């Protein structure tokens with residue numbers, strides 16, 4: 001293990017790795033020496049990421065899965081354990097955000113956010129936890145949100161899902177930290193320029209206008225926070241990191 005590659009020998013699963021924060025995190029962990037399993041639904045994007053990581057001298061495997069489907073998730077983890085023998089780091093990053101006034105009463109969007117942002121995290125937790133407990137070590141990182149501390153209008157249900165991630169992370173530290181040597185981190189980004197709102201062009205236009213002339217975060221800014229947490233010494237459990245653009249007034 002070299003100083004520049006502190007994750008050499010480690011195996012990391014990154015969810016939502018086909019875009020944005022997950023893609024940047026996968027690149028960062030691979031550059032730090034980890035073998036990275038990249039997962040999301042769009043396999044063409046996962047394949048191009050793996051090719052890029054291999055091209056940079058890193059190590060990665062693509063495994064397509066829908067985090068809302070427990071059997072998909074279990075297959076990703078089982079194949080990883082079969083091939084690599086371990087899962088050291090899980091980055092629960094896959095997520096969706098549907099912005100709308102609560103009065104629109106869009107139960108389908110609420111359900112979709114619960115399925116991906118909460119159940120997706122629980123599915124991966126369920127699949128990796130037995131392996132981590134057996135080995136007496138592991139690190140579960142989840143990408144929560146500033147909205148998981150402070151809801152904003154139009155994002156009540158999204159915020160609720162991220163409050164859930166924060167509560168779960170807190171509880172996991174209590175139940176898995178001292179008893180099983182497992183570290184837990186909740187990364188809470190403010191506004192990051194990604195594809196998160198690409199399916200909601202009207203909202204995106206409003207946000208773009210509001211942010212005009214101000215600098216948002218880039219996915220790499222969050223990847224750096226994940227890397228900091230997972231490369232901290234084993235006795236250090238970085239519980240939460242809130243990262244906001246300097247220009248973000250909320």
Ligand SMILES: NC(=O)c1ccc[n+]([C@@H]2O[C@H](COP(=O)([O-])OP(=O)(O)OC[C@H]3O[C@@H](n4cnc5c(N)ncnc54)[C@H](OP(=O)(O)O)[C@@H]3O)[C@@H](O)[C@H]2O)c1
Nearest residue numbers: 016018019020021040041042066067094095192194195196
């Ligand atoms: N951007 C921000 O300002 C911001 C702020 C705070 C927190 N976050 C959080 O950061 C995380 C990453 O978001 P991002 O901003 O990087 O957005 P993004 O560019 O839209 O990426 C979202 C990722 O989640 C994956 N995903 C969505 N639904 C999925 C499903 N059912 N199964 C598997 N993968 C799924 C997508 O892959 P596929 O479509 O290929 O499946 C994609 O890789 C999310 O949890 C988000 O809530 C973002």
